Amino acid sequence: MHAKAALIVTDTKTTTSTQRSLWFAAPFVLLVLVLLLALGTWQVKRLYWKEALMADIQQRIHAAPVPLSDIETLAASGGDIEYRTVALSGTFDHTKEQHFFATFQGQSGYYIYTPLRLSDGRTIFVNRGFVPYDMKEQAKRAAGEVSGVVSLEGLARARLAAKPSSLLPDNDRAKNIYYWKDLAAMTDSAGIEPGNVLPFFVDANDAPNPGGWPKGGVTLIDLPNNHLQYAITWYGLAAALVIVAGFAYVRGVRNSRE
Template identity: 35%
Template sequence: MSRPRRWPLLIIVTLVAALGVIGFASLGTWQVKRLHWKVALIERVDARVHAPAQPAPDAAEWPSITREGDEYRHVTLHGTFLNDDEVQVYTPSDFGPAYWVLTPLLRDDGTTVLINRGVVPEELRDPATRKAPMGEQTVTGLLRISEDKGWLFSQDNRPEDGAWYRRDVAEIAAAKDLTTAPYFVDQEKTDNDSWPRGGQTVIKFRNAHLSYALTWFALALMVLAGYALFLRQELRRDPLQA
């Protein structure tokens, strides 16, 4: 008496293989999309940071500021620093635990822009340990978009304690009772020996998406090959065998 082929096993293996191929292929496709996004980002940033500095957007332009259209623009602006409203935002750095020094700049037109003047080591966090910029200043740097969302495991800002962990323009402005631009400017390095140390903007981005995509597609092919081997052996199996 012949025995039925192992259909339950065949169905289960087919479903598992289909899920594996679809899942790995989807991850590979996602990495290809990320690759195109990263290449476009690198090209856009490279073009903007090396372009001649242009006047920073004024109040009339603020509503149209976007990450895609404006971030990393090379800009310049003039004004007077409001040193009493400085905040320090914690950041890990090449100098160990450190702080970004963000100071509002009162522009000639009466508007205010937060300037990230650079990084200071922990022992220089207190403004009293540093010389504050006085009088009319010219600032050149890169336009950055407000960090209004935290990263994984990042702490929330605690304005009431003076503890800042991200450069959230709106939150800083509210704490200091200021009306500021919806962006901040990373100031360029002006003096190799001075603090804060400007010019710390990360403008080189790791791009490993192609290798990730190839890995996921290779896994999809491996699953498909394994399923084909199983199917071949299963179809050749003698139905009379146990």
């Protein structure tokens, strides 16, 4: 009789302990579930934002070119000038070109940033395109050093306010090798008065240059869009958590009744 009573007391304690464990675990499970759902929803919002951004960029790069003055006005007002098509004309000063280290179509080399002197006396740096590593010297691509007034089209590109990553090497101005687009340094190295340089760049389109170099149209528009995958992952983890918690609850209730 005493053994049976002791057993009942033990079972009661076990049941109570199981119920307490379930109640203590519930807030934690709920908190994690809310967090997972929030992360999934945030990724969905990011997905819509990224798709809208990509659509906007596609619209910009296929739009009719606008005058350079329109890009200036937009930049001065704080607007987004990235990837907007622009038409401009002027005279290149090839003696002051700057070399940006780059990889294009699997080949190492340089983007050639050349000052273009406008009719009003100001200057804008134009990324004329890519040359292979062994064609860094101008003498090896003399045919492409066009003279006189030229007209071109391209994409406006914003300047960088600072070095984008500490992992990038410092620009080597002594060797005329840039690892990030430092407009102030390029302007100083070229010996141009800063007040006479427009505060953005232009990437020339793929219109061929004499001799084939530089090769224009090098703008890379590669915006990774993995937000749907991330959203599915977070929502999947939330579903898994609900299933695991559900099984644990059912088993706990079943054990407490046995």
